[in-house]
Amino acid sequence: MVRQGEFTQALLDPSAAVPPGLTGPDGRPAGKRFAVYRNNVAVSLTKALETGFPVVRKLVGDDFFTAMAGVFLRSHPPRSPRLTLYGETFPAFLEGFGPAQRLVYLPDVARLEMALRESYHAADSDPIAPDALAALPPEALMGARLHLAPALRLIRSRWPVFGIWRANTAAAAPKPAAGPEDVLVVRPGYDPVPLPLPPGGGGFVAALMHGRPLGEAVAAAEEECQDFNLSAVLQILLDHAALVDVTGEDAP
Amino acid sequence: MLDTRPDTLPARPGVGFKPQHFDAIMADPGPVAWLEVHAENYMGDGGRPLAQLRALAERFPISVHGVGLSIGGEGPLDADHLARLKHLVGWLNPTSFSEHLAWSTHDTHFLNDLLPLPYTEATLTRVAAHIDQLQETIGRRMLLENPSTYLAFAESDMPETDFLAEIARRTGCGLLLDLNNVFVSATNQQTDPVAYIDAFPMAEVGEIHLGGHDEQQDDHGAPLLIDSHGAEVVDPVWALYAHTLHRAGPRPTLIEWDTDVPDWPVLAAEAGRAAALSTPVDA
Incomplete structure (x- = not known):
């Protein structure tokens, strides 16, 4: 029986093995079929961060942002289905993200972008x-x-x-x-x-x-x-x- | 004020609402008779999203479509999220509410994808309990949507259509038949989509979804379709729609287009195609 905890762990860790018990139509191991879910999670959450932090993305470049978003979403998956506010912890994450340390102002730029988004949805x-x-x-x-x-x-x-x-x-x-x-x-x-x-x-x-x-x-x-x-x-x-x-x- | 809105969606086309289409829809909705919104995008305290939704609801029947409750989750439903759904359904009083046969949250991690379930008695019991809880919370019947799947569970011991029929029987919920999902899953699972539709408990279907998908291949070169909602509906899915209409008669039918969203005329034209198919030519 495949438990959702095992499924989740394998979704968030690209190096983890596909849980046994998941198959293709012929009974063979799911392989790339599982990768579809893995990809959906990473791509959709990266997209949410790109939409929420366009200036951070511009400052670091698209490829750097995608890699950085990948690290963030695996260590800080959303805690709520309300993705309109996903990324609250992104500024604090950037404070400690080694490869971006040279851009000392980056966390505050992220705070400003998060504030703009919160304001958009405020009463x-x-x-x-x-x-x-x-x-x-x-x-x-x-x-x-x-x-x-x-x-x-x-x-x-x-x-x-x-x-x-x-x-x-x-x-x-x-x-x-x-x-x-x-x-x-x-x-x-x-x-x-x-x-x-x-x-x-x-x-x-x-x-x-x-x-x-x-x-x-x-x-x-x-x-x-x-x-x-x-x-x-x-x-x-x-x-x-x-x-x-x-x-x-x-x-x- | 007396609420005179009907309690079911019209058996005509609707579209998934995108904010960039707001002005075009208000100016001329064309063949579009109702709109669907994703619940999770309207859970803020105010601002443009809620203002647009209020304005749309004055002119169109609204279907609220949840994409994040994780009805198939092993853990309990997220109480905060249930409360937000109750609040939204409470103030908006939409014509319909629907959610997915899938899970998306584990512990406190929301994974933002509609993840698959094994079709077993244990899953039936859990999903039915969650639907009971949701329907009690929002005070109305919901529609449950069939998923797109990319893999199978060795432990599954019943067909998806039997699973859905039994859920509807136990909870009283209705069903949302997504024909793109039927085509995607049938291709991926190498089963017959027409047989799936013929086995589907059509009396429970309160809404049909149509949408586009992407094509890939699995490790062995077999076709692997991805439910992307980023393209036009393909001809084989239109054919399934015609078959469904022949079996079930006209139903409220939604065009879903969530990524690479086109300009309004393209989306309206897809809705027009659905309208043309659901109008009997011999009428």
């Missing part, structure tokens, strides 16, 4: 009115909590991850500048858009994501950048439907 939300912040009394503003859209994602990188992403997705994009970048993924309609944040913007948005009031988020931003420009970042959030509610000091 819909209605933005606040453009004048909702201006309507607050000035003394209430710093205690207010700004609630972010469910499709918002933040990637904080030591590398110019937005510049690298753009240089590999847009024609005639400028070469990435050196230095760290904070990238905000927004989704004003149904298409996620990555935006580079000005200095301090990453600390600010991270604090908002943790549910901290506006004043504390500003303080966190100013720790990173003394010249933090609050109105510029608020304008980015308002322009991209990223704020869904404002609640007063006492509200949760």
Whole structure:
């Protein structure tokens, strides 16, 4: 009797023997017939990773990506049939993947691509009115909590991850500048858009994501950048439907 | 709002929905009377996929086709995945729900392929229990699809058609007859596809699938067909379709095209061919 554990192990390990008890129509060993299943698993999961991480693929080249995907899918098969989110652990895998170590920014590029995909499938939300912040009394503003859209994602990188992403997705994009970048993924309609944040913007948005009031988020931003420009970042959030509610000091 | 949608798919052609065809379908569906979506692609919280599905469901009967539940798995069904299916079927209220006679998950590993099962009493018991659990969870009858197979199990002791008939009898589920799978499996197993169709419990068939496949050879030079859903339906499968219609009368019939997806007119033309075949010429 062929158990599914044995079948699975042989599917994921190309050097493993085909389980006995599997045959062709003439009773001969399954051989290449088993390889069809092996190939279906590897090809379909590689395809899912190619679709999810096109910029990582472009950076390493098609052949390198296929080989790398093969190592990843065998060591990290999907844990759910919901393949739309397959690859959550790909960025962490890349951190430890020896042959790609020279591309130090690769894991963060993968994080950005995963964030774009998560944003695409995230819940819909209605933005606040453009004048909702201006309507607050000035003394209430710093205690207010700004609630972010469910499709918002933040990637904080030591590398110019937005510049690298753009240089590999847009024609005639400028070469990435050196230095760290904070990238905000927004989704004003149904298409996620990555935006580079000005200095301090990453600390600010991270604090908002943790549910901290506006004043504390500003303080966190100013720790990173003394010249933090609050109105510029608020304008980015308002322009991209990223704020869904404002609640007063006492509200949760 | 009163739900006036019928509880069965129309006995006309449908196609597997691809997002790139959305605008074309909404503008002019041509011969296409209903749409099938893969359940697993609509399990997010929002965004364009759910918005498109909501819009399609206002105009077309929808068939939700699961590709990942692993009904034939040795282990228990994935409770999280069952809950996601229940949620999707709950809010969408599709006209039909179908899944596969196959397994795809072992322990926590999802292998993303429809893997084969031995046809034995032990498998019958397990598959029937999983279908009972699924039908109770989603609160409706499901259709179970016959697989494409590339190999056989020495331990199998009953024909696939008997296995499916017995599953339908024990669980009350309906069947989805995939004629490309019949042709692929019969070629690969060197059996007669017409005899398979003649033995199939046709009264239980709520839907027919048609699709394309690839051709290879096994280690001994025998033909080995691969169920790819990446090409037009071949003439021998159209012939099986005509034979099936002659035996069973018109049934809801889906054109499946999942890889190398063509532009809408090509897919619509395949649906048109199915429509022409299911319209009696002497009517």
